[in-house]
Structure formats: C-alpha cells, structure tokens
Amino acid sequence: MKKIAAFLLLGSFAFSIGCKKSDSSPDPSGGGNTGGDVVNPATNTVDIRGVIKADRKFTKDKTYRLRGYVYVTDGATLTIEPGTKIVSNKDSAGVLVIYRDATIVADGNADNPIVFTSNETTKAPGDLGGVVLVGQAKGNNNHTVIEGGVDAAFSAFGGTNDAHSSGTLRYVRIEYAGKAVNPGDEINGLSLYGVGSGTTIDYIQVIRGLDDAFEFFGGAVNCKHLIAYNCADDDFDMDDGYRGMIQYAISIKDPKFTDAKGTTGDISNNFEVDNVNPSNGFQLSRTPITAPTLSNFTAVGPNNASGTSTDYGYGMRWRRGARFVLANSIVMGGQKAGLDIDDDSTANYYKNDTSRFYNSFLHSVANNFQLGNSSAVKVYDVASLQAKVTGNDLSAVYADPAAIKLTDPFNTAAPNVKPATGSPALSTAGKFDYRGLTNAFFDKTSFVGAMDATNDWTAKWTVWNK
Numbered sequence: 352m353k354k355i356a357a358f359l360l361l362g363s364f365a366f367s368i369g370c371k372k373s374d375s376s377p378d379p380s381g382g383g384n385t386g387g388d389v390v391n392p393a394t395n396t397v398d399i400r401g402v403i404k405a406d407r408k409f410t411k412d413k414t415y416r417l418r419g420y421v422y423v424t425d426g427a428t429l430t431i432e433p434g435t436k437i438v439s440n441k442d443s444a445g446v447l448v449i450y451r452d453a454t455i456v457a458d459g460n461a462d463n464p465i466v467f468t469s470n471e472t473t474k475a476p477g478d479l480g481g482v483v484l485v486g487q488a489k490g491n492n493n494h495t496v497i498e499g500g501v502d503a504a505f506s507a508f509g510g511t512n513d514a515h516s517s518g519t520l521r522y523v524r525i526e527y528a529g530k531a532v533n534p535g536d537e538i539n540g541l542s543l544y545g546v547g548s549g550t551t552i553d554y555i556q557v558i559r560g561l562d563d564a565f566e567f568f569g570g571a572v573n574c575k576h577l578i579a580y581n582c583a584d585d586d587f588d589m590d591d592g593y594r595g596m597i598q599y600a601i602s603i604k605d606p607k608f609t610d611a612k613g614t615t616g617d618i619s620n621n622f623e624v625d626n627v628n629p630s631n632g633f634q635l636s637r638t639p640i641t642a643p644t645l646s647n648f649t650a651v652g653p654n655n656a657s658g659t660s661t662d663y664g665y666g667m668r669w670r671r672g673a674r675f676v677l678a679n680s681i682v683m684g685g686q687k688a689g690l691d692i693d694d695d696s697t698a699n700y701y702k703n704d705t706s707r708f709y710n711s712f713l714h715s716v717a718n719n720f721q722l723g724n725s726s727a728v729k730v731y732d733v734a735s736l737q738a739k740v741t742g743n744d745l746s747a748v749y750a751d752p753a754a755i756k757l758t759d760p761f762n763t764a765a766p767n768v769k770p771a772t773g774s775p776a777l778s779t780a781g782k783f784d785y786r787g788l789t790n791a792f793f794d795k796t797s798f799v800g801a802m803d804a805t806n807d808w809t810a811k812w813t814v815w816n817k
Contacts, residue, residue: 396438399445403427403453411435411463416470417445417480422505424450428518431456434463438470439479444530446480446538448497449517450505451487451545459522461554464812468526474817476561476583481528481538486546487515490569491592491637493627499530499538509545513571513594516549522812523554529561529583534615539563540582546572548595554808557582559817561610564602567593569639573792575599576808581763581817583610585623586650589673592626592639596792598646599808601801603766604684606653609662618664621650621682626672626696635672635696642674644787649768649801651760652684654752655716665691666715669706670723672696678709678788679781681768681800683752684761689715690740693723698731707744710782711799712775714749745782747775757800764816769802776800 389398396414404425409415411434423429429449431437439445447467449455459465469478485497487510496506520541530538540557541564548571556578557564564579569591577600579586586602602621609619626641627633652666653659666685669675670693682689690708692698700706713719720737722728740746749755756774758767770776781796783789802808 403429408432409435409437414438416440417443417447419443420446420448420480420501422448422450422502423453423455424505426452428454428456431465433459433465433522435465437465437467440470441475441478444477444480446483446499446501446530448483448485448501448505450485451508451510454516454518455484455520456518457521457523458519459812461522461811464522464524466524466526467528468524474527476527476559477529479526479528480530481540481542482525483538483542483544484517484546484550485544486517486550486570486572487512488545488547488570488572489513489592489639490545491627491639493591493631493633493637494568497544498536500532500536509569513547514549515547517546519551520555521551521553524556524558524812524814525560526558526817527560528557531562534613537562539566541565542568543570543572544568546570548573554812556580556813558814563588567595569593571595573597577601578809578813579603580815581605581608583608583619585620587621588623589641589643590625590627591641593641593643594639596644596787596790598793599801600648601768601809602648602650603763604651604653604663605763606656606659606663609660612662618687619660619662620665620668621652621685622667622669624669624673624675628671635694637672640672640674644790645675645677646679646783646788646793647781647796647799647801648677648680648682649757649760650680650682651766651768653686654684654761655686656761659686663687665689666713667691667708668693668723669697670694674700675706676709676786676788678707678711678785679796679799680711681755681757681776682711683714683749683755685715686717688718688721689713690719691721691723692731692736693727695726695730698722698727701736701739702731704743707785708740708746709744709785710779711746712749712755713740713746714752714755719748766815768800769807770798770800770804772804777804
C-alpha cells in the first residue's frame with residue numbers, strides 16, 4: 352500500500368508539472384476530472400481544468416475555480432450543491448460546457464443559490480467566460496458549430512430529440528460573464544445549444560455580462576423566471592430554429608453599458624430574434640423555423656437616460672424569418688424603436704397573424720413601430736402594423752412610461768418592476784387563448800408583465816447594483 356501511495360503521489364506531482372500551459376486554451380486531453388484537482392488550502396479553492404468524464408460533485412464547503420474551458424462529457428453528471436460558488440479569474444475566463452450526452456444538476460434554492468462569478472478583487476465583465484449547455488434537440492444548422500473558441504472535439508451540437516434533457520439549472524446566478532474570441536464569436540452568460548424540453552431552466556439571473564445574457568441556438572427548452580440584468584448586448588437572443596416556451600422574465604438595461612460594436616453595425620436590444628443569417632447562404636424559410644412562445648416579460652430599455660450609449664437599439668427586434676408570440680408583457684424604454692420588424696418573411700408572419708405581440712404594453716423613446724429595412728416595407732407598412740397591434744392583438748401603446756405605473760423600473764442600481772397601486776398591469780388579465788399559449792406550461796395570470804403586486808419571485812436569490 353505504501354508503494355501504491357508513493358506512486359500516486361509521484362503521479363500527482365507529474366500532473367501538476369505537465370499542466371503548465373495557457374489556462375485560456377482548451378485542454379480536452381485531461382485534468383479537472385479524477386485526481387487532477389489543485390486545491391489551495393488557504394482559501395479552500397479547487398482548481399478545475401480540462402475534461403470531466405465521470406460523475407462529479409461540487410460541494411458548498413469549497414469554492415471551485417474554472418481554469419479555461421472545462422468540458423463535462425461521456426455521460427457524466429456534474430452535481431452542484433445549493434450554495435456552491437464557482438469562480439473564474441480574468442486570465443483564463445473559465446467556461447463550463449455541459450456536452451451533448453452529459454448532465455448538470457445545479458439545483459439551488461432561494462436561500463442558497465448557486466453562483467458563477469468573478470474571482471477578481473475588482474470584478475469586471477468578461478472575468479468569467481460563461482455556462483454552455485449542449486443538447487440533442489433539433490436546429491436548422493444556421494450555426495454548424497458552437498461559438499466562442501471551444502475545442503473542435505466539443506463543437507457539434509443538436510440532433511433529433513426535442514425532448515432530450517441536459518439536466519437542471521435552478522436558482523443560479525451567472526455574473527461577469529462573456530468571452531469574445533472574435534467579433535460575433537462569443538461565449539454568452541448562458542448559451543443553450545440544441546437544448547431539449549426535458550431540461551429544467553428556472554430562476555436564473557445573468558448579471559453584467561459582456562455579451563448576450565441568454566442565447567438560444569435551436570432546441571425546444573422551456574424556461575421560467577429568467578433575469579437579464581445590466582448586460583452589454585442582447586438580453587434574449589434566439590435563432591437557429593428555437594421553438595421553446597418561456598414565462599416570467601425580466602430584462603434591465605444599463606444605459607451606459609454596451610459591448611464593443613466596432614464597424615459591425617450591431618446594436619444592443621432587449622430581444623433579438625432571428626431564424627437564420629442570410630450571409631450563411633440560407634433561405635430565411637429554412638426549417639425548423641425560430642418560433643418562440645413567450646409570456647409575462649417585463650423588458651426595460653435605457654429610456655434615453657443621460658449618457659445612453661449610441662449602440663442601444665430596440666425593445667424588440669424580430670428579423671431574418673423568425674416567427675413569434677410575445678403575450679401578456681411590458682416592453683418599455685426602447686431607444687431607437689419599440690417593436691422593430693425586419694425582412695419580408697418576418698413582416699408577412701405578422702401581417703398574416705402567424706406572429707403576435709398580444710395583450711401587452713409598449714413604450715419607446717422614438718418610434719413605437721418600425722419596419723427596419725426595405726424588404727419588410729415591401730410587404731407591410733407602419734400604419735397597418737400599428738393598427739394590427741393595437742386592434743386585433745389587443746396591445747396598448749403608452750407615450751409616457753410613467754402611466755404604466757411600475758414601481759421603479761429605470762433605477763438600474765435597484766430596479767423594481769413590480770406594478771404600483773393603480774397600474775394597468777394589474778387590471779389587465781393575461782390572455783392565453785392563442786396557439787401555444789394554451790399549453791399547460793403557462794400559468795394563466797390575472798396580470799401582465801413579469802410579476803404582480805404581491806409575489807416577488809426575485810426575493811432572496813438575486814443581487815443588484817452590479
């Protein structure tokens with residue numbers, strides 16, 4: 352036994368010498384699995400690298416530091432106890448990838464959320480890479496590989512199983528995420544690639560992210576209780592044929608904070624929803640078509656506050672062949688426009704009643720309604736769009752956001768989107784009588800927006816002023 356122990360000790364020493372490389376590079380060949388951890392006894396921090404191929408548990412009595420890209424694969428389950436903290440330093444911007452046949456069980460609670468965050472004394476967006484779930488549900492191959500510099504061995508995603516489960520994320524905060532490898536090639540706060548409806552995503556807050564808060568690349572995952580807070584790019588970005596349902600979500604924008612756009616012409620929005628990018632050579636009708644069904648969102652833009660970044664765009668940008676239903680929601684404070692529809696097919700979907708902004712409230716600093724390019728204008732006009740939204744789709748337009756009477760929605764340090772006494776959000780019952788809204792997934796609310804006056808589902812587990 353002593354010889355075996357000595358051999359193991361020697362092997363551990365050799366492993367530590369062999370791992371002297373750039374921690375920001377993928378390391379698919381080893382580390383971070385069984386016996387390769389480096390533990391700092393002074394801080395009780397465990398360094399995690401490389402590939403996890405066997406079941407593993409992160410416990411709340413330790414802090415776990417992601418060093419570069421960490422891949423969970425080969426059918427392994429990563430379990431993370433409630434109250435556990437997973438950190439990253441800016442020199443490696445750690446990324447946790449739950450790959451196609453693996454599972455995560457990160458099941459926190461309101462008193463003990465699981466937190467992914469920066470390990471820096473002075474914390475900044477990009478200190479953490481982000482969290483990536485990779486499933487086996489259908490997409491339309493608009494993206495053929497995962498963005499953000501992941502190793503080629505772990506870059507494929509999707510499949511044919513829309514009911515596939517990648518596990519559970521519940522009561523989880525993701526702070527200071529975002530990793531830009533190249534323009535348009537980034538890790539987001541929470542990236543969901545081909546994730547199936549068997550996955551549970553509930554009570555997730557993404558805070559001060561350098562890129563998108565939530566991005567859905569195809570798949571059919573359903574989510575509840577999502578918060579995008581002070582993130583630099585789009586808060587809810589959907590493409591590649593995403594067809595899931597989401598209820599109860601909050602989007603808050605810091606007026607002065609956007610990511611570096613360069614000369615791309617990109618802008619930051621509360622919603623940006625595409626089917627495919629035509630520059631990839633695809634028809635906008637490529638199937639499956641991006642067609643989310645969304646209810647009870649409160650999306651708050653910068654509202655032209657002092658110092659608002661010129662890169663802020665729209666409350667909603669629907670384009671490139673996407674269809675949608677957004678119901679029982681409040682979209683307010685959009686900078687350049689409130690409801691923007693680009694491209695002829697996307698405009699036709701709205702014109703023909705396939706898409707709807709339904710039973711909701713809209714306010715914008717500039718145009719409440721916009722057809723954003725000549726292709727959309729060919730099939731529709733702004734006056735007809737407005738008439739349909741406010742007529743057939745039963746949505747209301749507000750010139751003054753104060754008339755919506757939310758408690759303190761534009762206070763980015765301590766936002767409060769709860770309806771105040773007398774708010775029309777409380778006297779407008781939710782409507783769940785159109786297409787996917789009839790699904791049992793949706794709670795049938797007596798109000799519009801993300802919350803009513805009494806049930807604060809953000810209590811205890813969230814943080815603000817970051």
